Amino acid sequence: xxxxxxxxxxxxxxxxxxxxxxxxxxxxxxxxxxxxxxxxxxxxxxxxxxxxxxxxxxxxxxxxxxxxxxxxxxxxxxxxxxxxxxxxxxxxxxxxxxxxxxxxxxxxxxxxxxxxxxxxxxxxxxxxxxxxxxxxxxxxxxxxxxxxxxxxxxxxxxxxxxxxxxxxxxxxxxxxxxxxxxxxxxxxxxxxxxxxxxxxxxxxxxxxxxxxxxxxxxxxxxxxxxxxxxxxxxxxxxxxxxxxxxxxxxxxxxxxxxxxxxxxxxxxxxxxxxxxxxxxxxxxxxxxxxxxxxxxxxxxxxxxxxxxxxxxxxxxxxxxxxxxxxxxxxxxxxxxxxxxxxxxxxxxxxxxxxxxxxxxxxxxxxxxxxxxxxxxxxxxxxxxxxxxxxxxxxxxx
Numbered sequence: 001x002x003x004x005x006x007x008x009x010x011x012x013x014x015x016x017x018x019x020x021x022x023x024x025x026x027x028x029x030x031x032x033x034x035x036x037x038x039x040x041x042x043x044x045x046x047x048x049x050x051x052x053x054x055x056x057x058x059x060x061x062x063x064x065x066x067x068x069x070x071x072x073x074x075x076x077x078x079x080x081x082x083x084x085x086x087x088x089x090x091x092x093x094x095x096x097x098x099x100x101x102x103x104x105x106x107x108x109x110x111x112x113x114x115x116x117x118x119x120x121x122x123x124x125x126x127x128x129x130x131x132x133x134x135x136x137x138x139x140x141x142x143x144x145x146x147x148x149x150x151x152x153x154x155x156x157x158x159x160x161x162x163x164x165x166x167x168x169x170x171x172x173x174x175x176x177x178x179x180x181x182x183x184x185x186x187x188x189x190x191x192x193x194x195x196x197x198x199x200x201x202x203x204x205x206x207x208x209x210x211x212x213x214x215x216x217x218x219x220x221x222x223x224x225x226x227x228x229x230x231x232x233x234x235x236x237x238x239x240x241x242x243x244x245x246x247x248x249x250x251x252x253x254x255x256x257x258x259x260x261x262x263x264x265x266x267x268x269x270x271x272x273x274x275x276x277x278x279x280x281x282x283x284x285x286x287x288x289x290x291x292x293x294x295x296x297x298x299x300x301x302x303x304x305x306x307x308x309x310x311x312x313x314x315x316x317x318x319x320x321x322x323x324x325x326x327x328x329x330x331x332x333x334x335x336x337x338x339x340x341x342x343x344x345x346x347x348x349x350x351x352x353x354x355x356x357x358x359x360x361x362x363x364x365x366x367x368x369x370x371x372x373x374x375x376x377x378x379x380x381x382x383x384x385x386x387x388x389x390x391x392x393x394x395x396x397x
Contacts (some may be wrong), residue, residue: 012040013279016099016123018090018114019057019106021049023210024128024154024271029056031276031360035285037377043093049105050074054119057081066093068110087113094105094118104129105154105233107212108335109377112136116370119143128154130225131335135328136373137232151233152278157226158233159274159298160252160265170235174256178226179246180305181206183218186247190309194346198341206269215338219341219351220305222314225334228327230319238320243313245303267292311352315359325376332377336384345392354387361387 015032019025025046032039045066046053050073057065057078066089067074077083084092087110094102094114102118103126104111115132116139118125125144127133133140144151153159154224157178165173184203185193201218202211209217216222223243231238250357254264267273270289277284312334321329337354340346346354361383367373 010038010177014042014096014098014100015039015096015279016043016045016096016102016118017041017102017262018045018094018102018111019047019129020044021052022105022107023213024105024275025103026052027272028105028275028279029060031272031279032060034288035276036286039279040098042098043096045090045093045106048072054078060176064089064096064099066090073163076329079203080141090114091117094123095121099123101305102130103154103275103278107131107210109135109374111336112374112377113370115140116143117151119147120147122147122149124150124152126152126154126275128275130155130229131331133229133232134225134331135377137229138368139370139373141232141235149377150281152281152342153215153233154274154278155226156270156271156274157253158230159211161230161234161255163265163277164253164263166263167235168255168257169233172237172257173234173240174258174260175240175242176230176234177254177256178230178241178243179251179302180220180223180243181217181249182245182303185218185309186245193309194347194349198344201341201348205247209271211342212335212338215341215351216334218348219312220310221312221316221338221351221355222383223305223310223332224313224319225317225331227313228320228330238317243305245305247301248297250297251302252301266294312355315352315355318320319359320326322359322364325367325380326359326362326364328367328376329358329362329380329383330355332380333384333387336381336388340388340392346388346395350391350395354384354391357387357391358384 043061044062048069054075066084070085091114105128109131144258153162202214206215216371227241230241249269251264251266254262256262319326333355337351364387367376
């Protein structure tokens, strides 16, 4: 039975879930559990949290389970489920003949080649991974068009733009406005930002997310990555993409059309809503989540994104303007810098410093093929680690 209380005559949608143990992955499984008549988890993949993966396999009984760390043994295996490890198993998971929709909920770049193979196999893509589009949007989007597949964004901002745009073509859009809460440091005095701790940065005021995206929200690097991603997803020039601070996280983004009208998507902050829409599109299903009551909200606040408070956003604009491998360099530098901050090796403001130095020193390379993108990712990881070591050493003096 569905949440409406009526049996569905729709066939079950086969789901491949990549990144099942992260925040988006676990919430995706909650959506599947709410609609067991509509969805069937066919394949599942995770990283190193094999204990949680084993529990997910026990509950959802997929045909294939994949993990990326062969040196970490699974605590148990379920009879009837095959197990695999590595990229080839991941590609098998996303191209399985019973899969209709591939949910890419993992962070980083490991799912880049599997994503391309899933598109070639004609699978619809429900995408929560920013790095794939940031680093390879110039490859992914033409591939989506070539194979005629549906790419459905899960990030709340891009889902909001997707819903607000509707059937209007890109040329009907005057601008896209991405909203952001401002994170935990929206009103922190600028001279105190350098002393903010990991615990401070992880204390997000409105969203419950994984560590990486929460830190990105504190620096506004997430808006920078979203700007680059929106450029490719919606075929809109970067100059027509802006950002706005909106502390309540009720308006998830908006589209302004050439006639001056604006359409926004609003809801309480809950990632299960864009996840469910990405799975059911073009249909909408009932949910157990509370509907938005604007009277109880009372007032919605909006303000400009301050460049001196959030330099990471402007640096992303510089990266997409420079083109070629600059967005890849920005993405990798942010990933490595955030990991170093979480380990206590660098300070909070060092993250933006790392991004600035990366773009200043970067030597552009061609990234028009998948192999070139993967080579650029590998090279930039080396450069980023060297840069972070340099910053950490300077900080320790």
